Amino acid sequence: MQGRFTVERMEARILDxxxxxxxxxxxxxxxxxxxxxxxxxxxxxxxxxxxxxTIGGPSWNEESPESIHHxxxxxxxxxxxxxxxxxxxxxxxxxxxxxxxxxxxxxxVEMALxxxxxxTLGLPAWQLLGGKVHQSLPLAWTLASGDVAKxxxxxxxxLEQKRHRIFKxxxxxxxxxxxxxxxxxxxxxxxxxxxxxxxxxxxxxxNTASRYxxxxxxxxxxxxxxxxxxxxxxxxxxxxxxxQGALIMAxxxxxxxxxxxxxxxxxxxxxxxxxxxxxxxxxxxxxVAAVAEAADIGWxxxxxxxxxxxxxxSAHVFSTLGAQHQGCELFGPQLLVDDIVEKQxxxxxxxxxxxxGPGFGLNVLPTxxxxxxxxxxxxxxxxxxxxxxx
Ligand code: MUC
Ligand code: MG
Numbered sequence: 001m002q003g004r005f006t007v008e009r010m011e012a013r014i015l016d017x018x019x020x021x022x023x024x025x026x027x028x029x030x031x032x033x034x035x036x037x038x039x040x041x042x043x044x045x046x047x048x049x050x051x052x053x054t055i056g057g058p059s060w061n062e063e064s065p066e067s068i069h070h071x072x073x074x075x076x077x078x079x080x081x082x083x084x085x086x087x088x089x090x091x092x093x094x095x096x097x098x099x100x101x102x103x104x105x106x107x108x109v110e111m112a113l114x115x116x117x118x119x120t121l122g123l124p125a126w127q128l129l130g131g132k133v134h135q136s137l138p139l140a141w142t143l144a145s146g147d148v149a150k151x152x153x154x155x156x157x158x159l160e161q162k163r164h165r166i167f168k169x170x171x172x173x174x175x176x177x178x179x180x181x182x183x184x185x186x187x188x189x190x191x192x193x194x195x196x197x198x199x200x201x202x203x204x205x206x207n208t209a210s211r212y213x214x215x216x217x218x219x220x221x222x223x224x225x226x227x228x229x230x231x232x233x234x235x236x237x238x239x240x241x242x243x244q245g246a247l248i249m250a251x252x253x254x255x256x257x258x259x260x261x262x263x264x265x266x267x268x269x270x271x272x273x274x275x276x277x278x279x280x281x282x283x284x285x286x287x288v289a290a291v292a293e294a295a296d297i298g299w300x301x302x303x304x305x306x307x308x309x310x311x312x313x314s315a316h317v318f319s320t321l322g323a324q325h326q327g328c329e330l331f332g333p334q335l336l337v338d339d340i341v342e343k344q345x346x347x348x349x350x351x352x353x354x355x356x357g358p359g360f361g362l363n364v365l366p367t368x369x370x371x372x373x374x375x376x377x378x379x380x381x382x383x384x385x386x387x388x389x390x
Pocket of ligand 1 (some may be wrong): 055142144170199201251302303304305329
């Protein structure tokens, strides 16, 4: 039976949007983001947008903008055309049947369905996701220019603008001794004004982490994200048991609710970085968050450096989650030279104001979608300047 929520059409395109400066991580340096934007149309004419962004082609995990686009157009869209958009769990099950894995691709599609249905009902998405419990969340910024003086200048400016007072440093590309020296320098510069976290993006082995993390904590670091490889749960567990004065946060290791259960059982995380893309959508983000809450593990609102579409969708689901949080890092729109929406989510007194308004509460600008559309620009896909991270 076809109703007003029937999925009539779906389109996906890859955008290429330069970043305001090189962004350097343990595995390379990026100078642009290539989000995949999905638009869905329902029978009643309502439309919704979703997004999946990743970092550095297939360098952050197995998915890339091209694989996300391919999974959506070849498998996920055909599985949903003619189906009821409002049955989100059914839509997820159909996508699972059509396509194993590919969580980022599924998240973009599910996001577009939720946006379209919420718009049709005239409700903000958070109302379909359990209801809002946070009006705002502290917003972190990542210092990743690769230059200490520039990083300090950037942090200073953002403090003055009252935008950020939580700074995350991307480490793991340099030798650990150098990372300790750089982090200590930044920590001294920010002492008493901001908190400092580090993201190693899997670069260290267990012994390196055990040896160098205490020195980072001594320098003032209070939250440590994914210090070891995705598979290295024994090392995460050991760090949780032995490190004093900082929290261990899983990122790449925690994708599915089953990953979350395993980390909880092993006492191998204090905090989970939640990301809509890696969990496979907004609904599944809530499932991972539910495991965290049940296991007394905190959460952090992570990003894959999305535009305002993906960032607002993430903000909607984060606004519904429990109290034990470490803030969020939905700063993607600020790292890009331009956005694809009329108005970004405001930042007031160091906090991101979580959005209202039907759907994700955004007005997407078609001219901006066309401007950055890879197919229209005819750009070749250079994702990551490997080896430029130091
Ligand atoms: C990650 O691994 O957390 C998030 C912020 C940032 O600078 O990089 C990402 C990815
Ligand atoms: Mg991370």
